[in-house]
Amino acid sequence: MHQLLVECSEPGLVIHLAEEFEHSLRHVDFDRAWTLRQQLTELAQECGPEFYQVWQGFRLEVPNDGGWPPSFGKREMTTEEIGTKEVLQEFLSRAEAHGLGEFRLRSTMLLPQDGPAPETREQYVRDLADGIRMAQWEELGLFRFPVDLPVSMIQHRKQLAEEWGGSVLHARAHHPDVGQRWVEESLARLRKALEQINTRSEAVMEYELDRLDPVKLDAVECIRWAAVAVRLGHGIEKWFQAAVEPLAYLYQRAALVSLLWTECRGIGQARPVLEECLEAVVEEAEGTYTADGVAALRRLQGDLRQTRWGSLRALTVDEDKDRDEDEGKSVAG
Amino acid sequence: MKANPWLDERLRLASIEITRRCDNHCAYCEQPKEARDLPLTQCTELLDELAAEGFEAVALGGGEPTLYPNLISLLEEVQRRGLRAGLTTNARDPNQVAALADADLLHRFGVSAGKGSWQILAAHSRATVNLLLLRGGLPQVMAWTVEALRHHANCLLLLGYKGSSPAFVPTADELSSAFGLLAGLGRSAGITVAADDYIRRRLGLSTTCGQGFVRVNLDGARDDCCFPACEYRDKKP
Numbered sequence: 248m249h250q251l252l253v254e255c256s257e258p259g260l261v262i263h264l265a266e267e268f269e270h271s272l273r274h275v276d277f278d279r280a281w282t283l284r285q286q287l288t289e290l291a292q293e294c295g296p297e298f299y300q301v302w303q304g305f306r307l308e309v310p311n312d313g314g315w316p317p318s319f320g321k322r323e324m325t326t327e328e329i330g331t332k333e334v335l336q337e338f339l340s341r342a343e344a345h346g347l348g349e350f351r352l353r354s355t356m357l358l359p360q361d362g363p364a365p366e367t368r369e370q371y372v373r374d375l376a377d378g379i380r381m382a383q384w385e386e387l388g389l390f391r392f393p394v395d396l397p398v399s400m401i402q403h404r405k406q407l408a409e410e411w412g413g414s415v416l417h418a419r420a421h422h423p424d425v426g427q428r429w430v431e432e433s434l435a436r437l438r439k440a441l442e443q444i445n446t447r448s449e450a451v452m453e454y455e456l457d458r459l460d461p462v463k464l465d466a467v468e469c470i471r472w473a474a475v476a477v478r479l480g481h482g483i484e485k486w487f488q489a490a491v492e493p494l495a496y497l498y499q500r501a502a503l504v505s506l507l508w509t510e511c512r513g514i515g516q517a518r519p520v521l522e523e524c525l526e527a528v529v530e531e532a533e534g535t536y537t538a539d540g541v542a543a544l545r546r547l548q549g550d551l552r553q554t555r556w557g558s559l560r561a562l563t564v565d566e567d568k569d570r571d572e573d574e575g576k577s578v579a580g
Numbered sequence: 581m582k583a584n585p586w587l588d589e590r591l592r593l594a595s596i597e598i599t600r601r602c603d604n605h606c607a608y609c610e611q612p613k614e615a616r617d618l619p620l621t622q623c624t625e626l627l628d629e630l631a632a633e634g635f636e637a638v639a640l641g642g643g644e645p646t647l648y649p650n651l652i653s654l655l656e657e658v659q660r661r662g663l664r665a666g667l668t669t670n671a672r673d674p675n676q677v678a679a680l681a682d683a684d685l686l687h688r689f690g691v692s693a694g695k696g697s698w699q700i701l702a703a704h705s706r707a708t709v710n711l712l713l714l715r716g717g718l719p720q721v722m723a724w725t726v727e728a729l730r731h732h733a734n735c736l737l738l739l740g741y742k743g744s745s746p747a748f749v750p751t752a753d754e755l756s757s758a759f760g761l762l763a764g765l766g767r768s769a770g771i772t773v774a775a776d777d778y779i780r781r782r783l784g785l786s787t788t789c790g791q792g793f794v795r796v797n798l799d800g801a802r803d804d805c806c807f808p809a810c811e812y813r814d815k816k817p
Contacts, residue, residue, distance in 0.1 A: 258593050258793055261774045262763050267759075267763045273784055273785075274756040274783065275756070275760060283757065295730065
């Protein structure tokens with residue numbers, strides 16, 4: 248339950264990790280982050296020595312809406328070395344009762360966590376960029392790589408696998424051959440079956456990409472279909488728009504680009520769509536994010552282009568050009 | 581930018597002014613004060629209307645709701661209609677509020693930091709500590725926060741001043757600092773930290789506010805805005 252039923256003038260809503268991160272990108276530049284960090288440390292000291300000790304070394308991850316179990320980094324060390332067992336126990340109880348989300352983005356606020364806090368603006372921008380790239384929207388059960396197929400396609404391919412693969416294996420089980428010869432022959436037949444399964448499932452996926460109306464699907468399914476679209480190079484714009492539409496924050500659009508870029512290795516027909524979106528995000532961010540927030544988006548953009556797939560752009564452009572020329576020649580011929 | 585899709589679990593919430601009695605004299609408060617209550621019979625009629633319209637919860641307020649003469653009867657009527665009840669108190673009678681919550685008549689309650697015996701209620705499992713940020717009031721809000729944590733508060737709610745006096749309106753920087761500090765402290769302590777829609781709009785985190793919300797005053801007039809002078813009143817999508 249995110250909404251608090253308390254305030255008689257207006258409802259209060261729990262601050263979510265995603266909006267806290269958006270807040271950082273909009274309002275917290277490096278200098279401000281340092282100030283906040285100092286203020287937070289002072290406040291932790293004011294809260295009492297136990298609180299401060301825990302603050303120094305304890306990384307708390309509380310159960311979140313995605314139903315993930317709580318994990319507690321440094322728990323043993325803190326308990327044994329600092330001797331704050333009671334405080335930890337209380338925090339554990341609180342975490343179980345009032346869990347809100349994880350702390351993965353906490354380092355962007357320059358708070359000590361797993362590693363050293365960033366000490367330079369460059370490190371801070373790097374943290375922000377990583378925060379965008381690694382955004383894990385557990386609330387949506389998303390951003391596991393690779394992104395799952397849409398549920399209906401999993402079922403369909405499973406059915407095909409049972410029909411085609413099952414019959415091959417069943418037949419091979421009865422075959423009198425033995426040893427390596429049996430293995431090799433079975434593999435060859437299985438390969439043909441898998442190719443059939445793949446061809447048929449791809450055809451169904453393309454058909455479904457054309458047929459389905461994204462409006463009738465939830466946000467998670469739209470992102471799964473967008474991942475299928477960029478992998479197949481089919482229906483990209485339709486499904487990319489569908490996946491972008493429910494996103495509340497600018498950085499989430501960049502995170503989506505990053506995810507889909509990885510799905511299609513940054514090549515093929517999806518590349519220009521993703522490039523265009525990311526450029527638009529950066530331009531929009533220039534009017535709303537801090538300079539460090541914009542720099543983080545630029546850093547992410549650079550990261551994507553520098554991947555081993557990103558550098559293949561020229562190659563794919565040349566290939567497209569060659570293909571166009573060939574098609575032109577054949578038409579002219 | 582759209583409304584946050586993860587905050588879509590909006591209750592249909594009606595804030596009802598049940599009384600104008602108040603025994604506090606807050607300098608910033610613009611609520612009219614007089615010895616006038618919404619009669620219980622009118623309250624129950626209103627509850628019937630709201631339940632029929634699909635509302636799920638009511639927040640009782642106006643002045644100080646614990647001064648309403650028939651509060652227990654009213655809460656029983658709320659419960660009878662399957663609605664959830666909440667209120668915000670100035671904690672001058674903390675035992676009464678705790679007893680109502682313990683009797684399951686209150687789903688949750690807010691207690692205003694800095695008022696009455698608010699610390700007594702802070703640790704109650706159904707309590708939310710309301711932290712009102714006024715201009716220049718960031719140190720005060722953070723001091724309340726520390727005190728609330730020392731008193732084992734479970735839930736903090738950051739509220740921005742809502743009224744017509746510019747002298748009390750916090751700056752965007754103050755709002756942003758309070759938002760960042762509270763979120764950071766809350767996460768490290770494993771407690772719930774919330775903020776109101778008004779703050780989200782001021783910080784550019786949302787372009788909508790008050791979905792599913794309606795305010796009903798003592799005369800039965802309805803308003804889907806949380807305060808009359810709000811700059812976003814005419815900018816609702």
